[in-house]
Amino acid sequence: MEEEEPVTPMGRLSYQPGYNNNVILCAIGFKNPIDIDALKLEISNSIMIKIPRFSSILSVDPRDGSRHWKKVQVNLDDHIINYRDRSNSDSDSDTSLQSNDNDNHHPMSDDDVINTYLADMAVSSPMRMDKPLWELHIMHAQKCIIMKVHHAIGDGISLMSLLWTMGRSPRDVNNNEHNRVYQVNHPFKGVWKSLVCIWYTLVFGLLFIVRSLWVKDKCKVISGCKGVELWPRKVVTAKFKISDMKFIRKAIPNAVITLVGMQTVNDVLCGIVWLGLTRYLHIHYPKDLQDGVQVTGLCPYNLRQQPGIQDVASMLTKDTRAAWGNKYSMILLPFIYMKKSLEPLDYVTLAKEMMNRKKQSLEARLSYNLGLLMYALIGPKVGNLVFDNLYCNTSFVLSNIPGPPELITIGGNPVSSIRVTPSSLPQPLTMNMVGYHEWANMQIQVAKDVFPNPNMLAKFFEDALADMKEAAEKTSRNDASRPKTI
Numbered sequence: 001m002e003e004e005e006p007v008t009p010m011g012r013l014s015y016q017p018g019y020n021n022n023v024i025l026c027a028i029g030f031k032n033p034i035d036i037d038a039l040k041l042e043i044s045n046s047i048m049i050k051i052p053r054f055s056s057i058l059s060v061d062p063r064d065g066s067r068h069w070k071k072v073q074v075n076l077d078d079h080i081i082n083y084r085d086r087s088n089s090d091s092d093s094d095t096s097l098q099s100n101d102n103d104n105h106h107p108m109s110d111d112d113v114i115n116t117y118l119a120d121m122a123v124s125s126p127m128r129m130d131k132p133l134w135e136l137h138i139m140h141a142q143k144c145i146i147m148k149v150h151h152a153i154g155d156g157i158s159l160m161s162l163l164w165t166m167g168r169s170p171r172d173v174n175n176n177e178h179n180r181v182y183q184v185n186h187p188f189k190g191v192w193k194s195l196v197c198i199w200y201t202l203v204f205g206l207l208f209i210v211r212s213l214w215v216k217d218k219c220k221v222i223s224g225c226k227g228v229e230l231w232p233r234k235v236v237t238a239k240f241k242i243s244d245m246k247f248i249r250k251a252i253p254n255a256v257i258t259l260v261g262m263q264t265v266n267d268v269l270c271g272i273v274w275l276g277l278t279r280y281l282h283i284h285y286p287k288d289l290q291d292g293v294q295v296t297g298l299c300p301y302n303l304r305q306q307p308g309i310q311d312v313a314s315m316l317t318k319d320t321r322a323a324w325g326n327k328y329s330m331i332l333l334p335f336i337y338m339k340k341s342l343e344p345l346d347y348v349t350l351a352k353e354m355m356n357r358k359k360q361s362l363e364a365r366l367s368y369n370l371g372l373l374m375y376a377l378i379g380p381k382v383g384n385l386v387f388d389n390l391y392c393n394t395s396f397v398l399s400n401i402p403g404p405p406e407l408i409t410i411g412g413n414p415v416s417s418i419r420v421t422p423s424s425l426p427q428p429l430t431m432n433m434v435g436y437h438e439w440a441n442m443q444i445q446v447a448k449d450v451f452p453n454p455n456m457l458a459k460f461f462e463d464a465l466a467d468m469k470e471a472a473e474k475t476s477r478n479d480a481s482r483p484k485t486i
Contacts, residue, residue, distance in 0.1 A: 167408025
């Protein structure tokens with residue numbers, strides 16, 4: 001079965017040597033204990049098995065070495081793995097899932113056990129290529145399922161759309177309001193805006209090219225490098241209340257907080273990460289970073305014409321505006337490290353100005369098309385090298401994946417939380433946020449040798465949101481007390 005659409009650079013890279021363990025790890029928490037039989041029945045009758053890539057393997061054409069999807073029979077027992085909790089086992093047993101924090105001698109919480117298992121999976125052996133590239137790891141004691149999906153199957157938007165389609169109630173099947181409300185204006189609107197778009201596209205496109213080839217962050221203590229993807233990892237969670245983020249938006253003119261339908265990470269999240277990361281670096285690397293040095297990140301950018309999560313059935317139709325697969329590119333996020341701390345809301349303002357310029361450009365589409373051209377002209381091996389450079393020349397990845405806007409139920413069991421983290425990349429820090437119902441969970445994955453005490457980093461992110469909310473409340477009170485003029 002040949003693919004009906006061209007493979008994106010990320011899709012091609014995901015099965016190149018060195019990246020064949022490029023997977024998405026999605027931890028789905030449930031309210032009630034997990035019933036394996038009910039889960040198997042739900043999957044076998046769901047649209048998940050009808051998606052070609054969930055029932056196919058990557059096959060190599062012996063004539064030219066090209067890859068295509070080959071349909072196979074799915075045996076659910078080959079894809080369901082029961083996890084045995086070893087966090088409280090005897091000292092002579094396997095302690096690979098024990099917490100390594102020196103100050104943490106108490107029994108691990110459910111979140112700690114889940115995150116430790118995720119960290120272990122992020123650097124584990126590659127997935128077997130002789131079966132469809134997905135697994136379900138059942139953590140019964142924690143009432144959690146970890147969905148391990150190879151990136152060749154699809155991206156985060158595809159995966160969240162699958163959960164949304166499988167878990168929503170029948171009354172929501174035809175409700176696409178979450179997609180209709182949040183639309184992104186096309187940059188070409190008027191002569192002036194067209195000129196601005198061309199200028200920003202040229203500037204950001206050139207910066208992206210040189211970053212992919214040789215320009216590297218000067219903050220070497222935290223920047224990426226080849227081999228970092230194999231270093232021991234730790235995963236922690238920062239939790240944000242979406243209503244608090246929306247409240248902060250009102251204090252920043254024209255700030256963007258859309259967690260459903262946005263094509264890029266929002267301004268408030270960028271401000272939170274900017275402030276929290278600055279505070280962390282102040283403490284751990286006060287002498288290694290100079291004032292004004294740039295710390296550059298990568299942000300996945302959804303390229304679908306129709307933003308937000310979708311009904312999977314519509315994503316599989318021909319000529320859809322939101323196709324299944326890997327439909328995203330990358331943009332650069334330049335954060336400036338400042339030793340002198342600013343006011344909390346100033347970081348959101350700076351992030352808003354940066355993202356406004358990004359949204360007026362075609363940086364993401366240009367980088368995507370350049371990647372397609374590069375893979376077509378010089379092949380995946382050189383493309384793999386350039387992609388390596390892009391990660392090694394930057395310091396972190398930050399993504400915001402829109403999750404289900406309402407509570408969902410899978411196999412009759414209500415879903416309580418959704419968290420996502422990727423397999424290790426040649427960077428010491430990845431941050432992936434998923435908004436689900438009223439909360440947004442950010443999975444922070446670090447190389448432990450570069451980012452000691454990541455729990456502090458997560459706390460700084462949560463404190464940054466609290467400080468911004470307090471500042472926004474103060475601004476709101478001042479506005480309310482200011483006399484209104486006629």
